Amino acid sequence: MPGRLLWTLAAVMLAAGLVAVGLGLRGPAGPPQPPAWAATARPVAHHAPVMARSVPVRVDVPSLGVRAPLVRLGLEPDGSVQVPAADRPGEAGWYDGGPTPGERGPAVLLGHVDSAKGAAVFYELGRLRPGHRIEVGRADGRVAVFTVESVERVPKDRFPTRRMYGPIGHAGLRLVTCGGSFDKDRRSYQDNIIVYASQTAVR
Incomplete structure (x- = not known):
């Protein structure tokens, strides 16, 4: 990705990192945090073939x-x-300005x-x-299968834009939600939980 575009995107994605992806209605112990x-x-x-573009329609995380x-x-x-949408906590979203899974x-x-209403779709992401394994069903009927490589908790004011959105030579996947401590005054979690995964199979 050309540098100018990446840093334009950086401003956009840092804003995304600062948005409360969760609503901050924290339970007694809060959401799980990764070690x-x-x-x-x-x-x-990265043996799986790179796929043509097709809109993702479903995400499955069997272990959760x-x-x-x-x-x-x-x-x-x-x-x-x-x-x-905040009133549909069971849904996740795909950012359509980037690659399809x-x-x-x-x-x-x-x-x-x-x-x-309580825990939302990515409440357990820190586990x-x-x-x-993460599986993403696509509109073309195929399923892109990813294997998690790392899970991290990062402060929202140090959102790792280049690592998240910079170019890679294979099909990758990032899952993002809120985590860390909850700021009652701002009604927002202070961190993000980010999962990095790479495609390892196609079905």
Whole structure:
């Protein structure tokens, strides 16, 4: 990705990182947080073929019992990335300004951590570990299968834009939600939980 475009995107994605992807209705213990060791990348072999573009329609995370529909997310008028509707906490969203899952590059999925109704679609995201599987169903009927390489918790004011959205030579996937401590005054979590995965199979 050319430098100018990347840094234009950086401003957009930093804004996305600062948006409360969850609504901050924290339970007694709060959402699970990944251990520090999970942030150490465990690369996987990229043997799966790169796929043609096809809109993703569903994300499945078997180890968490997550099976959720995906909606398309664009940009708000201020340039920030949209988030899934707050009144539909069971949905996740795909940022349609980037690759589709299975294409070369990092596809990005966002989901709320909680809502007025309780835990939302990515509440358990901090429980993912390297080696776990994520499957994304696509409109073309195929399923892109990804293997988690790392899971990290990062402060929203240090959102890793280049690592998240910079060019990669294979099909990658990033899942993003809120995490860390909850700021009651701002009604927002202070961190993001980010899952990095690479495609390892196609069905």
